[in-house]
Amino acid sequence: ISMPGGCAIGTRPIDLHLKGFKCLGADVEIDHGFVEARTEKLKGSKLYLDFPSVGATENIMMAAALAEGTTIIENAAEEPEIVDLANFLNEMGADVKGAGTDVIRVRGVKNLIGCNYSVIPDQIEAGTFMIAAAATKGDITIKNVIPKHLESISAKLIEMGAIVEEGDDSVRVTVDGELKGVNIKTTPYPGFPTDIQQPMSSLLSTVPGRSMINESIYENRHKHTDELKKMGANIKVEGRVALIDGVEKLTGAVVVATDLRAGAAMVVAGLMAEGETEITNIEHIDRGYPHIEEKFRSLGADIHRVSCED
Numbered sequence: 001i002s003m004p005g006g007c008a009i010g011t012r013p014i015d016l017h018l019k020g021f022k023c024l025g026a027d028v029e030i031d032h033g034f035v036e037a038r039t040e041k042l043k044g045s046k047l048y049l050d051f052p053s054v055g056a057t058e059n060i061m062m063a064a065a066l067a068e069g070t071t072i073i074e075n076a077a078e079e080p081e082i083v084d085l086a087n088f089l090n091e092m093g094a095d096v097k098g099a100g101t102d103v104i105r106v107r108g109v110k111n112l113i114g115c116n117y118s119v120i121p122d123q124i125e126a127g128t129f130m131i132a133a134a135a136t137k138g139d140i141t142i143k144n145v146i147p148k149h150l151e152s153i154s155a156k157l158i159e160m161g162a163i164v165e166e167g168d169d170s171v172r173v174t175v176d177g178e179l180k181g182v183n184i185k186t187t188p189y190p191g192f193p194t195d196i197q198q199p200m201s202s203l204l205s206t207v208p209g210r211s212m213i214n215e216s217i218y219e220n221r222h223k224h225t226d227e228l229k230k231m232g233a234n235i236k237v238e239g240r241v242a243l244i245d246g247v248e249k250l251t252g253a254v255v256v257a258t259d260l261r262a263g264a265a266m267v268v269a270g271l272m273a274e275g276e277t278e279i280t281n282i283e284h285i286d287r288g289y290p291h292i293e294e295k296f297r298s299l300g301a302d303i304h305r306v307s308c309e310d
Contacts (some may be wrong), residue, residue, distance in 0.1 A: 007284065016053045020060035023047040024067050044069030044108055047053045051128060052077040052188050058085050060095070063183040064106035065094040073104040082148045084120045089113045105295065117138050124147040124195045125289055126171070130154070131196070132296070133173035134162040135203040136270045141172040147188035153193045156182055156200070179203075181211035181246060187218075198224050198265040205233040206272060207246040215240045224262035227255040233275055252277040258282045264289060271301055 005080075006012050018028045018035070026039040036115075044067050057077040060310045062085075064071035075158055076082065078100055081097045086099030092115050095107040128210060133140035134157055147154070147166040154171065165172040181204060182218045186194040194217040204211040215221045222242050225235040232248040236243045252275030257263030263285035270277030282305070285292060293303045 001035050003030075003035065007151040008263075014056075016046040016049055016051065016056035017059045019064060020047060020049075021055055022061055024060070024080050026063075026271075033117075042067035044106070046070040046074070048074040048301050049076060051075075054081060057082055057104070059106065061089065061096060061099075062105055062246065064108060065096065065112065066110075067106075067108040069108055071108070071207040072105070074102065076102055076104045077188060078102060078121055078125065080146070086118050088115075088119075091117055097164075103210045107269065120149070121145045122288075123153075124193060124261075126150060127193070127196045128152040128199050128268070128289070129295075130157060130164070130171060130173045131199045131203050132173055132271060134160065134179065135206075135268050137175040138299070139172070139174045141170055143170045144167060145171060147171050152190060153196055156192065158182060177257075181207050181209035181244070183214075184277045185213045185214040186217050194218060194221065195261050197221070199268045201225065201235070201242060201244060202228060202265045202269040202272065204244045205231075205235065205247065205269070206250060207244075209246055211246070213242045213244070214273060216243070221277050223258045224265050227262070227266060227267055230255055231277070232267055233269075249274055251275055254280070256276045257281040260284045260288045265294075266290065267296070267303070270303070271296070 021037055022026050024042040036234045037227055039077055049078050054077040058100055060073055063247040081102045084297060086096040089096050092112040093109055094112060095109055098104040121144055126142050127150060129140055129142050130153055132149055135227040141147035158164050159182050161177060163174045163176060169170045184192050186192050186197050196213060197213050220241060222237045225242055228235060232247055234247050250269055252273045255266050257266055257279055293305050296303050
């Protein structure tokens with residue numbers, strides 16, 4: 001297969017994926033931009049991930065499900081999506097234990113069977129709507145979510161002064177009063193998600209005082225701040241740290257969605273800003289936010305998708 005792409009937010013190595021396959025007995029080579037992998041039979045093994053990568057953990061779990069013997073993954077990712085994948089695999093006849101902890105054990109089985117399965121709600125999409133509610137001082141209830149998965153986002157919004165009310169499968173976000181700046185450091189789950197820091201920076205751009213976002217996962221995830229500056233934001237980036245001094249308001253401008261979550265940040269900024277904001281390169285946004293304009297319109301936003309010809 002060809003080397004993977006993805007948003008240009010920093011180095012996106014697949015070394016841990018390949019390390020896992022090799023530990024399971026695969027012969028893996030990279031040649032002229034392609035990954036070539038071959039094996040007669042995968043065999044269970046014990047391996048330690050140098051970083052708790054979500055994708056690598058998932059890839060190794062799936063490979064190990066049909067491998068011969070038992071595989072132990074140490075320093076595994078603990079995201080809710082890992083637990084969900086384990087539940088899905090087990091529903092198909094796999095034997096996966098420990099998902100949600102830093103040690104996962106997979107005992108290989110001979111075959112898997114089909115099943116019907118409902119995946120968990122998207123915590124990042126839900127978190128983006130929570131941030132949009134706080135940014136516009138609106139009142140949004142997001143249904144069909146798992147509030148526990150959103151705890152790190154809820155905690156920061158509450159620290160800022162927003163009101164977050166949790167139901168069994170819903171969260172409601174409102175604002176009554178002035179918000180205040182906060183400091184954020186992105187870390188693997190259960191810490192603050194890297195995929196949410198960009199929309200959060202839009203919110204913080206008009207919050208009084210200074211806020212700081214320390215991006216510890218991807219080294220190039222502050223490119224969207226240049227677009228926010230076009231709208232009047234006061235942001236200074238020093239390496240992985242963005243220092244945000246809240247301004248009174250943002251003003252509409254023509255901006256670019258430099259990547260998926262940056263696109264969501266531009267939507268949030270456009271909802272906050274005075275005047276009209278035009279966002280280009282929205283194909284990035286569509287990868288992670290289906291029908292985003294329809295959902296925001298249903299909440300009262302004045303947002304429309306137009307063609308380049310229009």
